[in-house]
Amino acid sequence: MKDVETRPRKYEGILILAIFLATLPLLIGFSLLIISSFSKDMVTNFNFKSFHPTLENWINVFRGKLAITGGVRVNMIRIVLNTLIVALGVSGLVTLVSVMSGYALSRMDFKGRKWMIVSLMLLHAFPGVALIVGVYLLYRISFPQGQDWVRLYSFIYVIFARAALEVPMSVWLMKGFFDTIPWEFEWSGIIDGASRITVWRKIMLPLIKPGILAVALFSFLAGWQDIIYVRTFLIDQTLATFIEANIEAEYTHMPLIAAAGTLYLLPTIIFFLTAQQILLRGYSGGIKG
Amino acid sequence: MKWKATLLMAILVFAVVASGCIGGTQETKTETTKVTLTGDFNKDVIEIGKILEKNGITEVKFSAWGSGDPNSVMRVYGIVDTAYKINRIWKQNGINVKITVTTKYDQSFKDQYQEFLSKQPLGQAGDFFVNSYAFLPTLAEEGYILDITNYAKAYQNVINDFYPNLLEAAKYKGKLYGLPQDTEARPLYVRKDVAECAGLDVTTLPEKVKAGEFTWSDVYYWAKKAKEKGCAEWGLIHRKGSAHPDLIQFIFAFNGKLYDPKTGKLVLDVPAVYKWLYVEWKFAQDGLLPKDIMSWDWAKQIHPTIVEGKTLFDIGGTWYWTEWQTKQYYHGRPLTPEEVKKWFAYTLFPAGEKGDKPVTLSQPFIWMINSKAGQLNPKYEELKDVYHALAFLMIIKASDPEINAIHSVISAHLPVRKEAAKLIKDENWLNKLKNLDLDLAPEVKDNIKDIVEKTVNPINAQFLADVSYMLEYTHLAPAHPKYPALADIFKEAVDKVLRGEMTPEEAVKFIEEKIKADKELADNVEIVGEIPKDWKFPQG
Numbered sequence: 161m162k163d164v165e166t167r168p169r170k171y172e173g174i175l176i177l178a179i180f181l182a183t184l185p186l187l188i189g190f191s192l193l194i195i196s197s198f199s200k201d202m203v204t205n206f207n208f209k210s211f212h213p214t215l216e217n218w219i220n221v222f223r224g225k226l227a228i229t230g231g232v233r234v235n236m237i238r239i240v241l242n243t244l245i246v247a248l249g250v251s252g253l254v255t256l257v258s259v260m261s262g263y264a265l266s267r268m269d270f271k272g273r274k275w276m277i278v279s280l281m282l283l284h285a286f287p288g289v290a291l292i293v294g295v296y297l298l299y300r301i302s303f304p305q306g307q308d309w310v311r312l313y314s315f316i317y318v319i320f321a322r323a324a325l326e327v328p329m330s331v332w333l334m335k336g337f338f339d340t341i342p343w344e345f346e347w348s349g350i351i352d353g354a355s356r357i358t359v360w361r362k363i364m365l366p367l368i369k370p371g372i373l374a375v376a377l378f379s380f381l382a383g384w385q386d387i388i389y390v391r392t393f394l395i396d397q398t399l400a401t402f403i404e405a406n407i408e409a410e411y412t413h414m415p416l417i418a419a420a421g422t423l424y425l426l427p428t429i430i431f432f433l434t435a436q437q438i439l440l441r442g443y444s445g446g447i448k449g
Numbered sequence: 450m451k452w453k454a455t456l457l458m459a460i461l462v463f464a465v466v467a468s469g470c471i472g473g474t475q476e477t478k479t480e481t482t483k484v485t486l487t488g489d490f491n492k493d494v495i496e497i498g499k500i501l502e503k504n505g506i507t508e509v510k511f512s513a514w515g516s517g518d519p520n521s522v523m524r525v526y527g528i529v530d531t532a533y534k535i536n537r538i539w540k541q542n543g544i545n546v547k548i549t550v551t552t553k554y555d556q557s558f559k560d561q562y563q564e565f566l567s568k569q570p571l572g573q574a575g576d577f578f579v580n581s582y583a584f585l586p587t588l589a590e591e592g593y594i595l596d597i598t599n600y601a602k603a604y605q606n607v608i609n610d611f612y613p614n615l616l617e618a619a620k621y622k623g624k625l626y627g628l629p630q631d632t633e634a635r636p637l638y639v640r641k642d643v644a645e646c647a648g649l650d651v652t653t654l655p656e657k658v659k660a661g662e663f664t665w666s667d668v669y670y671w672a673k674k675a676k677e678k679g680c681a682e683w684g685l686i687h688r689k690g691s692a693h694p695d696l697i698q699f700i701f702a703f704n705g706k707l708y709d710p711k712t713g714k715l716v717l718d719v720p721a722v723y724k725w726l727y728v729e730w731k732f733a734q735d736g737l738l739p740k741d742i743m744s745w746d747w748a749k750q751i752h753p754t755i756v757e758g759k760t761l762f763d764i765g766g767t768w769y770w771t772e773w774q775t776k777q778y779y780h781g782r783p784l785t786p787e788e789v790k791k792w793f794a795y796t797l798f799p800a801g802e803k804g805d806k807p808v809t810l811s812q813p814f815i816w817m818i819n820s821k822a823g824q825l826n827p828k829y830e831e832l833k834d835v836y837h838a839l840a841f842l843m844i845i846k847a848s849d850p851e852i853n854a855i856h857s858v859i860s861a862h863l864p865v866r867k868e869a870a871k872l873i874k875d876e877n878w879l880n881k882l883k884n885l886d887l888d889l890a891p892e893v894k895d896n897i898k899d900i901v902e903k904t905v906n907p908i909n910a911q912f913l914a915d916v917s918y919m920l921e922y923t924h925l926a927p928a929h930p931k932y933p934a935l936a937d938i939f940k941e942a943v944d945k946v947l948r949g950e951m952t953p954e955e956a957v958k959f960i961e962e963k964i965k966a967d968k969e970l971a972d973n974v975e976i977v978g979e980i981p982k983d984w985k986f987p988q989g
Binding site: 200201202204210212226227232233234296299300303310314391392395404405406407408410411412413414 | 516518519520522525526552554555556557558560561564567568570571572573690746747748749772775776777781825896
């Protein structure tokens with residue numbers, strides 16, 4: 161017996177076609193971007209005559225060259241590394257906070273629990289842009305004076321600020337995952353003499369691995385893609401700010417930016433190609449909460 | 450509860466005291482912390498070096514932020530080279546201090562300005578910031594850039610060598626906030642082979658334009674003739690985009706104004722704007738200018754149309770000259786300098802009608818110093834004046850005629866100093882530049898090598914020398930915070946008349962209504978004059 165609702169097969173073709181048509185603009189956009197990154201000219205308006213294959217754009221991106229001729233070179237490896245630090249930092253922090261608080265909200269009764277659960281959704285509704293003034297003020301107040309710590313602090317601050325935006329939704333998701341696990345699992349552990357922390361670590365976490373992975377991946381992408389917070393607080397450039405600062409359509413060599421854009425898309429593409437099944441499992445757990 | 454409150458207060462007081470102590474360093478003896486500039490560069494640099502050394506400073510860290518097209522990298526390398534030369538002076542005089550410069554170069558100057566705005570208060574913005582003069586008033590008003598008026602007094606001989614109108618662009622409320630780094634003119638390019646086909650003599654054209662004898666009515670006449678005779682697909686191609694100063698040249702060419710210095714307000718000069726829109730409308734309606742040019746692609750439509758000879762006239766910038774030689778706009782390859790010279794003539798932007806004057810428009814870039822320059826260095830508070838004086842000396846050195854001339858030749862911008870203008874006419878010096886046989890930092894030489902290879906030749910230098918006179922006719926777009934909003938409305942109106950969605954009269958009304966609908970804009974814009982009755986275009 162199947163565990164999902166089934167529909168008559170005669171409509172299947174129509175549904176697939178509708179989904180395909182709905183996603184077509186996105187697919188075309190991304191495909192043209194990727195094709196252009198391997199071309200001397202941008203490929204737009206389905207004019208494939210302007211496709212002249214070359215690897216020059218990718219070579220220049222990795223060499224950190226902003227133009228075909230000369231210019232200031234940037235350290236692209238460093239930029240990719242900066243992006244990774246932010247993304248991994250956000251992912252690690254969000255995952256850690258959400259697996260702990262998700263468990264607490266799911267399993268423990270304490271004063272203000274209900275209020276906290278409701279406000280999680282409310283917090284998620286606040287867009288990052290709306291909070292930026294307050295977050296900026298806090299940054300100015302907490303900013304270290306010593307020059308040695310400034311660069312490091314800007315990374316830490318961006319990671320914390322960006323993670324704070326992801327935490328409410330992730331906690332909500334994790335709570336959902338913990339809710340799906342029967343109490344009996346936990347009780348048996350406690351009866352055997354394990355502490356709540358041990359139960360959480362040794363029994364609960366292995367059971368919600370797909371959920372942890374889903375939260376970690378989504379928060380990684382949030383950190384990887386963030387532009388407003390990294391632009392405002394981070395001293396160093398990330399891929400997002402690099403692309404933004406170099407799109408000046410008049411004199412930018414756009415195929416080179418297409419290559420940088422494709423590089424920027426890579427984690428998302430890899431993620432969706434490899435983690436589809438895990439994600440589907442992850443979400444089915446989360447929704448039940 | 451009372452003891453809890455007392456405890457809380459005690460913790461608070463402790464925290465305040467402790468925070469004062471955190472980061473506090475053991476008091477060290479501080480030597481002289483002030484410097485008086487003498488106007489002798491070497492002497493001043495040595496004096497500053499000695500002060501820094503006495504105060505235990507061995508390294509001064511600065512960062513230079515610049516932006517623009519890929520060939521304009523001297524905007525940051527000028528600072529790098531200066532550091533190299535100051536370090537050499539210090540070394541020769543046994544001073545154990547060195548300057549290290551980190552660079553940040555982005556292609557979008559507007560984005561970099563936004564970044565400077567958000568990071569300056571945090572002390573994370575570049576110590577040197579080269580950007581459009583248009584942003585200078587806001588930065589000066591906010592206290593984000595250094596007032597260098599007093600420092601400049603000692604270097605009056607250098608200051609006097611800058612073209613006066615460009616120096617004005619570096620001032621705000623009578624105070625000097627930076628030094629001009631470069632500028633440009635926006636010529637009217639004429640395709641020589643198309644002109645010959647149409648019967649237009651380009652050899653005497655620059656003089657006729659200069660004398661105000663060749664006006665926009667003549668541009669229309671020849672554009673139409675070229676098209677009718679099948680010499681070219683279009684009569685005129687121009688630039689596009691919001692707030693682009695190229696098209697507002699029409700306002701000045703029709704003797705209009707955009708800014709009233711008495712009131713400090715922007716001006717909507719109705720007669721001049723009407724005439725501008727009428728010219729655009731007429732060209733587009735008669736098929737001489739593409740109706741959808743405001744949405745054309747730079748690399749795939751605008752530049753190829755010009756370099757492939759599909760138009761008689763083009764309104765562009767001086768930088769086009771080398772851009773065409775470095776980008777693959779001509780059937781998938783760049784033009785050679787010989788081809789650019791062979792195919793293109795250039796003149797001032799013609800007068801609107803007889804009796805008006807030809808014009809051009811500049812958007813000077815200015816070397817500005819962050820008002821927190823040197824903040825990330827040791828003993829900043831005590832040595833602030835020393836760090837600032839050093840930063841000033843660095844932009845003085847980075848404005849050396851040689852650096853300015855190199856920038857001009859490799860990026861096709863115009864020199865801002867008279868001495869630099871002389872250098873680009875000097876064939877010996879050009880040969881030295883071609884071979885990079887100049888006293889420059891090795892890092893700078895290495896990074897400009899391939900730009901120099903592509904752009905340094907007598908043809909390009911001659912072009913710059915030829916167009917330098919245009920600076921005498923230059924106008925500046927208003928450095929007013931609301932100007933970008935007004936320029937956006939202009940752009941929308943131009944697009945609508947070109948597409949034929951509005952007549953020039955309707956477009957002027959549209960601009961007026963848009964201004965009135967925005968209270969802040971309405972408070973900052975004076976609307977003057979009326980649509981002229983019975984005005985005809987073309988005339989004569």
